[in-house]
Amino acid sequence: MINETPRVRFAPSPTGYLHVGGLRTALYNYLFAKKNNGTFVLRIEDTDRNRYVEGAVENLIKALMWAGLNFDEGPETGGNYGPYMQSQRLDIYKKYADELIEKGKAYYCFCTPERLKTLKEEQEKQKLPQAKYDKHCLHLSKKEIENNLNAGIPKVVRLNVEGNNTIKFDDIVREHVEFESNNVDDQVLIKSDNYPTYHLANVVDDHLMKITHVIRGEEWLSSTPKHVLLYDAFGWERPIFAHLPLLLNPDRSKLSKRQGDVAVEDYRDKGFLKDALVNFVALLGWNAGDDKEFYYMDELISRFTLERVNKAGAVFDLQKLNWLNAEHLRKKSIEELLNLLKDEIQKSEFKNQNYSDNYLKLIIEAMKERVSFIKEFIDTCTYFYVTPAEYEQKSIEKNWKPETPEHLNKLKQEFALLNNPTKEDFEHALAKVSEEINVGKGKLIHPLRLAVSGQSTGPGMFDLLFILGKDEVVKRIETAIKNISV
């Protein structure tokens, strides 16, 4: 087994969206597989019919693909170990459950929910250390079982956990873990609706699908002894386990909807780049041992090891995600950003306007260092897309002096003389005016910026003038002089 190429799986239940914690789990599986020339399998754990969500599998796959986590085998894609939807494997689970029953490792249980409930209440009343099933049905005679079966009495199949031994297993992240079998309940394996529980299904599937490494969230650590017992009962080799630390809310509870967005779709829709989200989530619980924090997927693949996964949970820190998003954005080429910006414009109020690629590229170059999100190429500088309708009040108060209209008029006249001006031409023109009227450049630039953009912040003045172009600049100066009064 050790020398085989690894096969790993991401096995989410289809809840309707991909949780960022799920994304992290999927990512680590993916990185591990790619790093080791292994296979990444997607398996859908849809054995709870009460939780069925329309379109959930499609959404899940879409989100995974968006993040760049392509799986080698899975629903729709197919593979040699399908089907990859557990709801389509019911006969398989039945067969293996029967095998367990035959071996005495599992047994039918006909107890009603009511009996189970009173049993639990009684155990609680007695302050028993742990509430467990009392193995009542284990002691049914062959005859009784047959009668019950024939009578069609609702039944489940339970794991027969033998007491008084220590269940030990190794975990790449946790190292060595032990549980007392006395603390392990006779878990239901097959529910009364004939669907398996997670515990049976994941063990059977992982074995049949030849999964070598089970990489999953820490919430599964406590049920791993049950899984180990199952592998042993079947006489199967156990996979290597790696239980990942949880992603947490700012208050350190398990990352949840109530305290912010948890769906990767939410982050995508907010404008986070997939590179940034993947980079960020990779660093939540793993690092290469050095100070590097900016990664692309291929670098993550080459550097990832399970041995360097942390044990403690990690708070999902939005501020750092924002920063990484800006970092990734700045590293993108103008062409890439252009395409992203065009998509964004289609979603904006300017979708019916026509801007040339060239014009948009100038905006991108001017604003690249000043934005963290693609949409900010629009909403932090709408003056590139439309003549300002309003002027920032604070800047008016600060920069609009009684003599300002006169100064701007001078500038306007000077600009108007220019022929197809470059950035430098604008600069020279302003310098000339500054000298002529003996007014510092700064005293001209601030009101000019206000007149032309309506704002007090933005790219370099002359970049701004150049991008807007002479005619537009002249027009805007005229408009501003008319519209701004102190």
Added chain:
RNA sequence: GGCGCGUUCGUCUAGUGGCUUAGGACACCGCCCUCUCAAGGCGGGGAUCACGGGUUCGAAUCCCGUACGCGCUACCA
């Protein structure tokens, strides 16, 4: 309650017995650059390494205990 796992700046983390007066990053503050805002550069505050005992010449690093947090405790995954 029981069982399990965890605990280094606010957050993500480096650190695997001496190189550590605990390093980096985000965030915050200041300075520089400068036509503004950013970006960038430099600097600052911020962690008695949860606490208490050991082991050792020496411990954030090894051991034990305690506290706290989290997870599991379903015919959910």
